[in-house]
Structures are given as C-alpha cells and as structure tokens.
Amino acid sequence: MTPNTHKHQEPAKVHIALGERSYDVCIGQDLLSDPRAWEGLPGGTLGVIITNDTVRPLYASRLQALLATRHRKVLVISLPDGEAFKTLASFELVMDRLLAEGADRKTVLYALGGGVIGDLTGFAAACYMRGVPFVQIPTTLLSQVDSSVGGKTAVNHPRGKNMVGAFYQPARVFCDLDSLRTLPAREVSAGLAEVIKYGLITDAHFFHWLEENAVALVAGEVSALQHAVRRSCEIKAWVVGQDERESGLRAILNFGHTFGHAIEAGLGFGTWLHGEAVAAGMVMATDLSARLGMAPQDLLPRLRTLLRRVGLPDAAPALPGGEDEYLHHMAVDKKAEAGAIRYVLLQGLGQAVVKAVPDEQVRPTLRACLAAA
Template structure:
C-alpha cells in the first residue's frame, strides 16, 4: 500500500494506492467517523463491488445507506444531483454524514458536487473504480455536473477527505475503459514527465494485461504528478490548466458527438494528437514527437483521429464548441500546447491555423 499526499493546508488528504486495501485499511477512516455513511454508485459498479464495500463500511459506520444511479455520462446532470439530495433529506442525513463515491468519473464528479453543496458541504471519500478516475478525476477536488449547454459547466472545487485507489477493482474493468484511462496517463508524459512516457513505451503491454505492478506504477506516478500540480494551483488560476492538454478539442468532440458516444478518454486521446499537431504547426515540437505520441496512443487502443462532427463545416463546429469551453475568455480559445517534450504552455492560435489542424486530424 502506497500513499500520495495532496498538500492543500487544512484541506490536505491522502490518496491510498494498493491491492485489496480493505479490511486492513479501515484505520484510514478513523478521522471520518460518523453515524451514517452513504455510498453513491452506479448499477454496473454496484453489481461488481458494492457488497464488499458496504460490508467494510458497516464495521465503521452504524448506518450504511446506498444510492444507485444509472450508468453513463448522460446521467451526470441536475437530475442525478437532485436524486442524491432527495435521498439524503429523506434519510434525515445531517452535516456529519459521510458520502462515498464508488464508481468512475461520473459518480465521483456528481457525488463530489453533492457533497460540496448538501447543507453547504459535507465530508466525502472517493473510491474510484476505473483507471481514469484513479489517475485523474478523483484527484484534485474538481467536481461538476454537465449542463445541457456545456460539459462540466456547473460545479465546485471541493476536496475529498480521502481517495482509495484499489487496483483489484480494475480487474473487472472492460478493456475499452482501461484504454480510456490510459489516455490521461499518457497525457502526463508530454506535459510534465518524459520518463513516464519512456516507461509507458516499454511497459504498455503489461499495463494492458492489467499486471498489478504495472498498474500500481501507472496510478502512483500519475497521482504524484497531479498532486504536484494541484498543490501549487488548486483553483486553476494558472499552472493547473496544463492538465487539460488535449481537453479543449476533446470537449468539442464530446459535445459534438453527444455526451457518452465517445468515452472521455477516447476524446482526450484524439484531442492530444490534435493539440500536439497544433504545437508542431506553432513550431514548438517536431514531427517526430507528434508521431511518437500518436504511436503510443494508438498502441493503447485509443483513437488518434477526431470524428467529423459536422459534415458541412467540421472545423467551424469544433471552433464554435471550443469557444464556449470554460477555459475560453472573451471568446478566445486557450490551447494547452507542448512547448518542447515534457513541458506544457497555454497559447492562443488563429482560427485559420486551428482549421488546418482539424482538417489534418479528423475523419
């Protein structure tokens, strides 16, 4: 069992990484005792993992309640949020109630936002069950729901009290979702740590085969990098934006295709190739680097070309969607580009150049 600390003053917390963490890890909950624990999960994850976790939690919390939401990005919305609030109120949950998010990014984001806003904030614990959630979405305190006019538009910065990354849960993860998670792992290389990229190129087969040692390295190193970034810029006033490498294009893909058609990680994969190509055309990296990244993404079982989201004016549609992205200011799109391998920067680019990139990288 390994622990990575997120250092944010009185909002600091550990990410615990290991295999079969409970029941040995029950002392981790010592500081978060309460009469009631509420586990929010989705129907898919619940079938696989819920019984075990509620049994562990019942040894610490006198009352353990469970709320199952339907599975899918399309349920990351105000309706699911209200279902959580209604359940908490009907169960008489007070400000000492502890919320557990048992699931992937959707469950973590919705549950985290519910915790941030129920009675103006209650304690919550992330138990991410997908690789993507373990290496990215459950770490750093970003919570959100989608609005019908934009992804992740409504949310809060709200830190969990604890994140439990149990690698055993990845055993039941479909291969497509494993690959989607790898997109966020691959991301950390170009923006911060080329040694991780080297390691991935050498060890990708072991990761794809779910070798526990390889997974442990992937999760630990990803969390360390994210902890380092978030510890310096919790609320994304600067540095933290580099974690969005590939995400500006990805959000356009997700919105343009309809949420849930492409997995988030798949959209990020294609988005990273587009962002790398933009970096090349800005003169920041060479074609060899773009090819190297593209090859790694492809080997991970991920798409390396963006979809056509509008037959008449594909680039125009991408641009429209990217302009309403949260990172945009006054309609100006700020792209995370690679300013030499292992280093990210924020740049704007002319519409003409972005159109070239989209033309070269889509369809």
C-alpha cells in the same frame, strides 16, 4: 481485463498538500477489505454510498460491510451508469434521498464508481448543508489517475461539459487496483489516455516508460499499473498543490481536453468515452504545437503509435458541422476567455504551456486531423 494478481504490491500513498484540506491517495490491492486503511476518516452516524448500477453488484456489498464498522447506518444510492446521467437531475435525486433520510452535517458520502460518480458525489457533498465530508473510491483507471484527485466536482449541462460544479476536496482517495480487474478493455484504454497526458505535459522520462511498458499496462500487470497510477497521482498532486483552483499552472492538466470536450459535445456525451476523446484531442493539440513551431516534428508520430498500442483512437471524428462545429464547441468551453480560445500546447516532450491561438491558425490542424480519420 484480468490483471495478474499473484504477487501483491505494497500499498503506496501520495499526499495532496493543501493545508487544512490535505489528504492522501492510497494505491494498492484489497483496500476495500482492509479497515486499517480507513483509520482516521470521519465516521458520523450515517454513511451513504453513491454508486451506479454497473458497479453496485461488484463492490457495494463489500464496502457496505466495511463501513458498517464505522457508521451506525449505511445506505446505498445507485444511479444509472454513464456520462449521460451526469446531470442536475441525478444531482437532485441524490439531494432528495439525503433529505428524506435525514442526513446531517456529519454524514459522510462515499463515491464508489468512475469519474461520473466521483464528480457528482463530490458536487453533492459540496452543496449538501454547505458541505459534508466525502471519500473517493474510484473503480476505473481514468478516475484513479485523474478525476478522483484534485477536488474538481461537477455535473454536465446540455450546453457544456462540467459547467455546474465546485472545487471541493475529498477526505481521502482509495485507488484499489483490484477493481480494475472487472474493467472492459475499452475502459482501461480510456484511462491510459490521461496517464499518457501526464508524460506529455511534465515528465519525458515517464512518457518513455509508457512507450516501453504499453503491453504490460494493457495486459493489466499490477506492478505496471501501480507505477502508472502512482506517478500520475504524484504529478497531479504536484500541480494541484501549486494551483488548487486553476488560476495558472493547473490549466496544463487540460492538455487535449479543449479539443476532446468538443468531440464529446459534438457526438453527444457518452458516444465516445472521455479518455477516447482526450486521446484524439491530444493528437490535435500536438499537431497544433508542431505547426506553430513549438513541439518537435517527431513527437506526433510517437504519440499516435503509443495511442494505437494501447487501443486508443489516433485521429479525430468528423462532426456534422465540420471545422466550424469544432470551433463553436471550443469557444463555449470553460477554458475560453474573453472570446479567445486558449489551448494547452507542448514546447517539447514534458513541457506544456497555455497559449491563445487564433482560429485561422487552428483550422489547418482541424483539416489535417479530420482528414486522417
């Protein structure tokens, strides 16, 4: 992907209001080369960049040069790329390196990469010496609009996605739109799944805007991307500011994720990108909403059309165990409570609710969506 960067957009800021844990999300271009954007952040003796083998050659040296003005020593820890490495083994590798380097409580961790790196680094920051500061520098569209904001950190367990983690807020988030230039088209599409989600659950006007600007977003037009990232972060900031630890409202951010996590677990983490699984999951959740008489019948075809336009799947993959395997994975997902699977559903475009639905009412959706694959 190579966005049109001839005209620089002014950086935007979205404030995440969480009292003493509040922070800003900075959205713009050249943020990895602008020391002014980094003013006010903690600056201990040691700064540690945690990244992966794909991102490191692209951006690590630039970030290291910038951080050298803030820390006496800057280290880089590079992990293999991919969801398959979002594990306790990778977490232990980071812990081993921090301990070997004598990292202390003023050490600052910098998450340079996509959602896997952001989640893992945040979890490491939450655990090391019971908490050290960390900064998010998400380099994928998916992580810029979703995982880098809100303080959810975790690693996967063979029995479930994101099962081992903590709520831990970053000191700041830098969404450098320039980093999207090196993203493969598939990764851009995966990020747009979460963007579309925000329109579906809270903002009908934004959903209309996405329908009208799908081509510009896929083409990487900076003005369109900045608006999409900013509006997504504004919506997430609004939700997280009211429900930081997902005791109520924040659950709506999981729209499409209960089905989507079943897809990821059933196919094997990393086979489908997270955004691809969420896209198919949103189709299933919208279908279920319509079958229950909640969402209008025309919303599902609109959603499927938009997903196809941005290069996302509009149907769910078959799993070896069929419907039963979907239900099995959804029952062990962390959004299940007391054995009842709770789904985020739509009462209309821009209106999401959480509702427990019996398996027998979910099976028609599973059959219909799998048959469409």
